Amino acid sequence: MADQELAPVFQLQRMYLKDLSLEQPNSPQILLEQQQPQVDIQLAMGAEGIADGVYEVAVTATVTTQLGDRTLFLVEAKQAGIFELRNLPDDQIQGILGVVCPQMIYPYLRAIVSDVCTRAGFPPILLAEVNFQAMYEAQLQQAAGNGEAPSVN
Template identity: 75%
Template sequence: MADATPVFQIQRMYLKDLSLEQPNSPQILLEQQQPAVEINLAMAAEVVADGIFEVTVTATVTTKVADKTLFLVEAKQAGIFEIRNIPEDQMQGILSIVCPQMVYPYLRAIVSDVCTRAGFPPILLNEVNFQAMFEARMQAEAAQANGGSPIITSAN
C-alpha cells in the first residue's frame, strides 16, 4: 500500500520571463506630465509531471504619457510545487490561492527592481487577495453553468 501522507513542497521559485520596453525613449523622457499606470495580473497552473505543478503569476505594467508608452514591463514569476495525496476538491484552491500567494512576493520585487534599474521610480504592486479572486471566479463559473449572470459580491 502506498503512503497516503499529504505532501506540499516548494521545489523551486524562478523568473520565467521578463521584458522591458521603452519604445519612445529618449524623447518621451523629457515630458513633464505625470504618467498613467495600468497594471494587469494573470495566473496559470499546469501539470508538469505526476504530482508536480508549475504555477505562474504574470504582471503587465504599462505606463503612458498622453497616448505614448513611457515604458512597459512584463514579468512572469513561476514556482514548481510538489502536491500529492490532497483531496481533489482542495487542489483547485491550493493551485489558485496558496501557490500564487507564495509566488507573488517575488514578482512584486522583480517589477519594482526592473523599474528602478530602468531609471524610473519603482512600481509597487498592491497586495492581492487570491482567495477573493478565486471565490469570484468560482461564483462566475457556477452562474455561467446555471445559465444566469454572475452575482458580484464585494470581498474585503
C-alpha cells in the first residue's frame, strides 16, 4: 500500500477553453478588401499551482491580421488544462509543466483558432507546430542569465 502512495503520478484532470476573444473593428468594409493581410502570431504559456500537486497550464495564442494600418481581425484564445503531478522531483515537474503539458494543450488551441477565423468569415489561420522543449530551454537560459530560479510562469 505504501508503494502505491509513492508512485509517480502524471494525469490530465481536465482540458478546457479558458478565454476566447474575436474582434473585427473595421467590418464590414474591410471584408471587401482583396489584398493579402499581414498576420502576426504571438504565443505564451504559463503554469501555476492551484492545489497540492495540481497545476493549471495554459497556452495563449494572439493572432492579429492587418491591412496597412487597419485591423482586419484579432483573435485571442487561451486553452488550459488541469494536471495532477505527484511524487516527482521538482526539476521533472518543471519540465513536464513547461514541455509535456503545453504539447497536450496546443492541438486544441490550434483547432480553436482555425475554427474561429473560419466562423468569422475569414480563411483559417493554421498555427505552426511549436517546439515547446526549445521554448522551455530558452526560458531556463533566460532565468539563469538573470540569476533567477527556473520557473514555468
